Amino acid sequence: AQSVAQPEDQVNVAEGNPLTVKCTYSVSGNPYLFWYVQYPNRGLQFLLKYITGDNLVKGSYGFEAEFNKSQTSFHLKKPSALVSDSALYFCAVRDIPTGRRALTFGSGTRLQVQP
């Protein structure tokens, strides 16, 4: 079975400061990992994904994520937060060997960027 944990319900950061949103996963084989963002009353928007290759993945809006196999983590990062980054962030995983293409999502982390 595949699972994802986002240990923080909310992350608060001041505008201009770096931000990190944490995600850890559990799969039986190798993972595909995704980050999505959800703004109020909107659907989920794809930010970035890790399939294979470089452990540092760059995505939309200046976000990046680092895949760490030994720690089974895929933390989302941004060097300088913007107020407009405030939203709900979801980490998701798909376990490659099972072939089950549906994603398993974490519970979400609300990011609040203060001006």
Place this chain on the structure above:
Amino acid sequence: DARVTQTPRHKVTEMGQEVTMRCQPILGHNTVFWYRQTMMQGLELLAYFRNRAPLDDSGMPKDRFSAEMPDATLATLKIQPSEPRDSAVYFCASGLVLAGEGTDTQYFGPGTRLTVL
């Protein structure tokens, strides 16, 4: 800018009524997913289609829920009869799976907010 569209965006109905939600996947995509989002359960997969064939509906209550793809441009999710516990936001997502490749990204629609009184 290709997008997944969902209708209706909001639906309020009374317990026992039938509810039909529709989704138009991105043109050319061959996978469609239905998810449900609630505060308590988060995002849950209800059903998954590939090339219009249902591949996984294990997350869907079979007695009242049904999902179909009448054609490649339309996916439907039906609840009959609806119950208050079905109140949630229902998302449709679509993706493109190429032969021998498994890196499809899912693109989500704006969701249908369902309230069952």
